């Protein structure tokens with residue numbers, strides 16, 4: 263449905279481009295914005311712009327941060343001999359929220375997927391290998407998908423010869439399910455049941 267008013271249609275299109283938002287939801291959100299107070303819309307617009315402007319990837323681990331290094335990398339309370347490897351920065355939030363892990367992270371920003379043209383060089387693998395001095399265990403927590411498994415196997419082959427323990431989290435998650443949707447209990451079991459690969 264077009265309103266035939268350019269700025270309304272552009273707003274609907276912008277919402278419809280967001281993940282999980284269909285055209286009907288996009289219309290509802292757009293009309294909600296138009297019905298909102300000017301100050302509320304400004305707070306919303308500024309939140310979008312400021313998050314995009316101020317948030318970047320941690321130069322050490324690839325997690326999201328508002329400074330050059332993230333709080334986890336800088337924290338003296340974290341176990342500095344363990345690195346958990348994840349596909350996306352949003353996965354760090356999931357694991358942190360579950361309170362089951364106190365080591366460091368490394369975010370790959372994707373998984374190896376030849377069909378999508380994503381190879382090892384497209385991921386943050388070199389920076390992971392550069393962090394492995396003094397590391398005793400690398401926990402591969404990529405998603406339990408074909409791509410996540412392929413990435414875990416690739417990393418295990420690279421890291422095993424270095425004499426570092428490499429583990430893969432157990433399959434407590436449904437096949438094809440993302441780390442993102444895992445609850446605390448499942449994540450705890452998946453971590454406890456991790457196996458050396």
Ligand SMILES: [Zn+2]
Pocket residue numbers: 320321322323324325331332333334335336
């Ligand atoms: Zn970091």
